[in-house]
Amino acid sequence: MGKLDGKVAIVTGAGRGLGRAYARRLAVLGAKIAVTDINLKSYEEFDAEAKSMTGDSTVAEIIAGGGEAIGIEMDVTDEHAVNAMAEQVMKTWGRIDILVANAGGGRGRPVDTKASTLDSALLHLVTSMNLYGTVYSVNAVAPFMKQQRSGKIVTVSSVAGLGPSTDGGYAHYGAAKAAIAHYTRYLAQDLGPHGINANCIAPGIITTGRIMATVMPNQADANRDRTETVALRRLGSVEDCAKVVEFLCTDLSDYVTGQVIAIDGGMIRSV
């Protein structure tokens, strides 16, 4: 018996990286998984992600492991597409127990996205992918969870949403992720009386293919050893985050809601 047998989970942005790890972990626990992404083969964009795949999609990997999964391609910035995705999951499995609103990320370089010179197109794009995508995903599943009088929602902020970078770069991303963290506190108050938990995770530097290929080399201080600022003296793995998602999606966290949990190895940003 798995802890999540009979449960249905939606993971957005599950084609690669952290979302893929969340989808795979929840599947191992017994949940049926809706793997959603703007591109279900997004792993092809980064060599490290492509090399880590053991099937031609996250869905194929879950099925090969004995789990149940469907793949739905949709853009979280498109409210109608997000609603249609939730309807399709309901039609397929008749319930929605878990949402991990993971799709998002940054765009642009930290050195080009300082708080006082933010490009409006980048601001719009990153706010849409992260904040709007999260709100649309929650709006789409909440009615079904309310009917069931149960549900677990995990939203995704970042340490960048908890405190600023030292040079004010990546301000658009930090602001969108801060908004997600605070939105989740409101969400917990709104949904708590319906028996639904809502919590937020704030990962630190996690070694996904995208981060290692694009973000790390573009830091102003790219040559510095990034582990110096991490108490545990290592960068995070996708599994470090998936373990906390497991906690927040299972009965271990039944009396935890409205929390923002940093998964950053004890990182200090202000040095």
Ligand SMILES: NC(=O)c1ccc[n+]([C@@H]2O[C@H](COP(=O)([O-])OP(=O)(O)OC[C@H]3O[C@@H](n4cnc5c(N)ncnc54)[C@H](O)[C@@H]3O)[C@@H](O)[C@H]2O)c1
């Ligand atoms: N990796 C880190 O160090 C780190 C740190 C803090 C927070 N995060 C957050 O964790 C989440 C996942 O990060 P990651 O490193 O795995 O990113 P990633 O870019 O590797 O994966 C993101 C996935 O989301 C999908 N996606 C992007 N835009 C989408 C959209 N509009 N609609 C649907 N799907 C979309 C992509 O195709 C991709 O598969 C993001 O929200 C990111 O901001 C990551």
